[in-house]
Amino acid sequence: MLILGNQIKTLNLQISYDTKLNNATYDALKAFQLNTINSDTSDLANSKLRDIEASANTFFNSVASNFNMAGYNQDILKEYVPALVYTMYDGYYIYSPYTNTLDDTNSNEVIINETTGETDQQSDAEILNEGNTDATYKEGDKISGLKPYIYYSCRYQRGTDDFVITYSLDNYITIQGTINGQWVYDYGYLLDNINITTSGSSVSYRYRGIPILNEETSEYVYDPDRDEIVNYQYIKINGVKYYKYENENDATNNGKWFSILNGTKYWQGQFDDTNSAAIKYYQEAYDFTQKIKNKTYIDSNGVTQNDGYGLTDLTGANAVDEDGNRLEELDENGNRTGIPKLGNYPIFDFGDTNSPDGSIEDQDSNFNQQRLAVIRYSIEKNLSIAIANYNNYSGVTANFQMPELKEDEWEKILNNVSIISFLQGLNIGGKVYNGYSIITNNKNEEVVSEDSIYIVTNDNQYHKANDNDLVGNTNINKGILNIDFERKSNTNSNGITRYFYPQENLGCYTSIVSQTNVNSTDNMYEYIASNGGTLAQVYFTALGRERYSMYKTNNNSDELKVKFGYIP
């Protein structure tokens, strides 16, 4: 009877811990979301790191305050968190403890005598240890922090070809390596169903038969100089928005473009008035897709090119590890079975909507299957190492092991920006707690998913794209990225914080607030295309525009600006 009572206590404690962990992880995600939406630089690598560090701190604070009842404080709880994982657009961060290592070699050292070129022959570690006891970092320190970004990448070998493909949360890939004897560093979106027709001097782009158009985009923004919230025309390039200043009382600056960074206005050169991001998205996706398909191809301008890669026969069986060994399934004794780990199907199964396999951007395409397999393999491998290594850092005598995640949980991780937290080794009487929590959310600057585009109608409401009210609706106005309906804040140089909504429309009650009237489609592309009309045009244009405008590490802002008619 006593045993039963104890077991009940243990189980009750376990469920209460699960809930607390869920709540703490959600707090961490919310912190990340708020920071990315409100910061002008959230997509740049170092400020993304700052946002994630802040989010990790929120997690530990929240864990500490949630668990305070049980008598644990933040520092003690840190001992029980072997890893926090932040999955991002094209890779992920693992937050866990590591040993700080200073450079031990004597090469590449600092020149100490300019004239003779004599270098300091000491290693960094020796220099730092030389009586400098106040240094922040010491050799061999154990620090918790973010480990280097790991891309969702996989190495493939095929004949003499040896290259790495980096996948992302959508159909954007990066290829680096040797293909056909050439060094290749290329990236782009894979999209089927694009038609380009030229008649005279005009070129028209169609996606799934829907014409894509140029547009003018505008939104409300806090103008720090005027201390007002004004509706300006804008274009977004590599994650940064450039606004066109319009003020008839200010003749010198009227019509100039500017960007805002930390509450300060920076004047820029001139851009084109039309936002052609959507057309560029489909045009560049067309060229990149052709390149992957064939070695010799006809590009979007109708010119025959010879720099294609021809990767349609690449299969999952070509995947190798960092040592060049084929990735194979292992049996229970850890022996190689000869079965390819990542499948034996052609990865790039192009086709149009009429082909039996569907298009490459469809959820059930081979490409998507490979993408998910690579992401999962990469996370599983690195995370289990991080958690196993935690045994070397933790003062707790628990054996840290990676729990087995369920299939539906992987599903969530593979398609969304997510935070996975682990809490292990707490004694809950009779057994040791080993829990984890996965919280996912796509409402951030990281990714533009098919669900991220909202449709604005002329009655000043915004809807989900699969809202049944939009079918056959003639009042459709424009497509907008979901985070532009979120409240933003900006602080000017006088320290005044203003709150504003970039798009001031109201959420539709049946699709945004309560979501009772939405079509539950699995394939957004197909659903939208089959409805056609203004809805499809607005949706595909907005999806292309937002995907083309989002920040990507591969992008070069200066080159992109020129594409939008930039005159310094």
Add this chain to the structure above:
Amino acid sequence: MGDTLITVIAIGLAAVLMFVFPLMTMSDRTDDVSQLTVATATTEFVDDVRTTGKLTMDKYSKFVENISSTGNSYDVEMELQVLDENPGKKTTQAESTKIGENVYYTMYTSQILETLESGTLALKEGDIFSANVKNTNTTLSQQLKNFLYSVTGNDTYTIAAEHAGIVTANGTGN
């Protein structure tokens, strides 16, 4: 004569001590186990709805099935507070220094079940979902207790669980 009476009383007392009290303690433990099952199932159910943003008839039936496996009948009350951001949006747009306000409207069990019959109920980030479970039958331990001392009142449940929390994901993508 007096001996016989004492013997009868002794037998009666012995019967109560040997049978009724162990039975009571055992049935009490059964209720404890039921209580644990119900508490676990409720927490899991609510947390699942919270983190997926989806409530389906399937999930609900499984939950009811789980708690019914304890052999008791239960009254399940659900409550969904739907966040309506629009009022906050109107005020902040007018006055840009105001941080905003959250307004919720509420759906209760019967409304939720009505929606479930015609499909999935999708929740969104920021909504609040809660479930409250109480037993409606009289469990064995309650019967035994009523036999010794009667507990009166309408709400004489012994097994109850409650869990609530904020929804963390959108049920229909974003």
